[in-house]
Amino acid sequence: xxxxxxxxxxxxxxxxxxxxxxxxxxxxxxxxxxxxxxxxxxxxxxxxxxxxxxxxxxxxxxxxxxxxxxxxxxxxxxxxxxxxxxxxxxxxxxxxxxxxxxxxxxxxxxxxxxxxxxxxxxxxxxxxxxxxxxxxxxxxxxxxxxxxxxxxxxxxxxxxxxxxxxxxxxxxxxxxxxxxxxxxxxxxxxxxxxxxxxxxxxxxxxxxxxxxxxxxxxxxxxxxxxxxxxxxxxxxxxxxxxxxxxxxxxxxxxxxxxxxxxxxxxxxxxxxxxxxxx
Numbered sequence: 001x002x003x004x005x006x007x008x009x010x011x012x013x014x015x016x017x018x019x020x021x022x023x024x025x026x027x028x029x030x031x032x033x034x035x036x037x038x039x040x041x042x043x044x045x046x047x048x049x050x051x052x053x054x055x056x057x058x059x060x061x062x063x064x065x066x067x068x069x070x071x072x073x074x075x076x077x078x079x080x081x082x083x084x085x086x087x088x089x090x091x092x093x094x095x096x097x098x099x100x101x102x103x104x105x106x107x108x109x110x111x112x113x114x115x116x117x118x119x120x121x122x123x124x125x126x127x128x129x130x131x132x133x134x135x136x137x138x139x140x141x142x143x144x145x146x147x148x149x150x151x152x153x154x155x156x157x158x159x160x161x162x163x164x165x166x167x168x169x170x171x172x173x174x175x176x177x178x179x180x181x182x183x184x185x186x187x188x189x190x191x192x193x194x195x196x197x198x199x200x201x202x203x204x205x206x207x208x209x210x211x212x213x214x215x216x217x218x219x220x221x222x223x224x225x226x227x228x229x230x231x232x233x234x235x236x237x238x239x240x241x242x243x244x245x246x247x248x249x250x251x252x253x254x255x256x257x258x259x260x261x262x263x264x265x266x267x268x269x270x271x272x273x274x275x276x277x278x
Contacts, residue, residue: 001248001251001252001253001254001274001277001278002252002253002254003253003254003256003271003274003275004202004206004253004254004255004256005255005256005257005267006195006198006199006201006202006255006256006257007198007201007202008191008194008195008197008198009195009198009199009256009257009258009262009267010195010258010259010260010262010263010264010267011260011261011262011263011264012092012189012191012192012195012260013092013094013191014069014092014093014094014095014189014260015035015069015092015260015261017090017092017093018034018035018066018068018069018090018092019034019035019040019044019263021066021088021090022034022044022048022050022066022090023044023048025050025064025066025088026048026049026050027048027049027050027064028050028051028063028064028065028066028088029050029051029052029053029059029063029064029065029066030050030051030052030053030065030066030067030068030090031053031056031059031065031066031067031068031072031076031080032052032053032054032068032070032072032121033052033068034050034066034068034069034090035068035069035214035261036213036214036216036217036218036220036259036261037213037214037217037238037259037261037262037263037266038214038238039238039239039263039266040261040262040263040266043263050066053065056076056079056080056083059080059083059085060085061083061084061085062084062085062086063085063086064085064086064088065080065085065086065087065088066088066089066090067080067087067088067089067090067091068090068091068121069090069091069092069095070091070092070095070120070121070122070125071091071092071095071096071099071121071122071125071126072091072121072125073124073125073127073128074099074125074128074129075128077089091125092161094161094187094189095122095125095126095161097187098114098126098158098159098161098185098187099125099126099129100129101156101158101185101187102114102126102127102129102130102136102156102158103129103130103131105156105183106129106130106131106132106135106136106156107131108154109152109154110152110154110155110156110183111135111136111137111150111151111152111154111155111156112130112135112136112137112155112156112157112158113137113138113139113145113148113155113156113157113158113171113175114126114127114136114137114138114139114157114158114159114160115138115139115140115157115158115159115160115163115167115168115171116138116140116159116160116163117138117140117160117218118138120160120218122160122161122162123138123160126158126160132151134151135150135151135152137150139171141167141171142170142171142173142174143174145171145174145175145178150179153179153180153181154181154182154183155175155179155181155182155183156182156183156185157171157172157175157182157183157184157185158185158187159185159186159187159188160187160188160218161187161188161189161192162188162189162192162218162219162222162260163188163192163218163222164196164222165186165188165193168186168188172184191260192219192222192260195219195223195257195259195260196222196223196226198257199211199223199226199227199257200226200227200229200230202255202257203226203227203229203230203231203234203255204230204231205253205255206231206253206254206255207231207233207251207252207253207254208231208233208234208235208247208248208251208253208254208255209227209231209233209234209235209254209255209256209257210234210235210237210243210254210255210256210257210270210274211223211224211227211234211235211236211237211257211258211259212237212238212239212256212257212258212259212262212266212267212270213236213238213258213259213260213261213262214238214259214261214262215236215238217259217260217261219259219260219261220236220258220259220260220261220262221236223257223258223259224236227255227257231255233247233251235247237270239266239269239270240266240269240270240272240273243270243273243274243277245277248274248277254274256270256271256274
């Protein structure tokens with residue numbers, strides 16, 4: 001059995017940037033998990049003594065705090081900066097963009113619609129920049145628009161950076177049919193497009209597909225969903241320990257892709273484990 005990597009996979013720009021920041025600030029702590037990959041978080045803890053805070057109340061004077069790639073709510077960032085701690089913002093620039101769009105458009109009198117998961121930290125952060133929180137709406141399906149009541153006749157819409165562009169287009173089309181003025185901002189990350197397209201192409205030609213990444217990672221779950229459309233034997237794993245030998249019996253070609261928070265060292269360990277099954 002041969003192993004073939006997708007043409008695009010793994011660490012995106014924002015994650016690479018955040019990892020470099022964490023490595024540069026030894027003995028610091030992150031506010032929330034820096035990225036959605038526990039193995040990489042463990043590596044930063046073991047090799048660089050980068051800790052983890054989940055509550056602002058845990059922060060102590062003179063701490064160095066790194067803001068996670070997904071960002072944090074506006075008020076949390078404001079309160080953190082008011083404390084006697086050094087704040088290093090590792091929020092991905094592609095996440096900062098929808099934050100600023102929501103801030104600007106809501107000040108200009110637009111109702112806000114966000115395409116994304118309401119429980120996702122990125123979406124919570126973007127939502128917090130709306131002037132009127134009761135007029136910031138979060139949906140996942142075009143049909144959800146019928147349930148909304150906008151306070152303004154003008155609508156501005158952004159998307160979670162890791163969502164499917166096809167679904168966003170469906171939502172935008174449904175929104176335009178029901179409203180006179182709609183401002184559409186394409187905030188889905190190019191790296192997400194590239195990884196998804198590459199995974200889709202590869203899954204069409206392989207017998208088995210392995211998607212590597214955090215099981216709580218939105219972009220990794222999207223990759224797995226895309227692969228399943230073309231290859232029923234597609235599996236989502238976090239590392240090589242989750243591989244099962246029977247998956248590869250009588251298979252000729254194994255495809256591999258990885259989420260935006262998956263480091264190369266984990267991908268290599270998975271490849272080596274699969275090759276050992278031959």
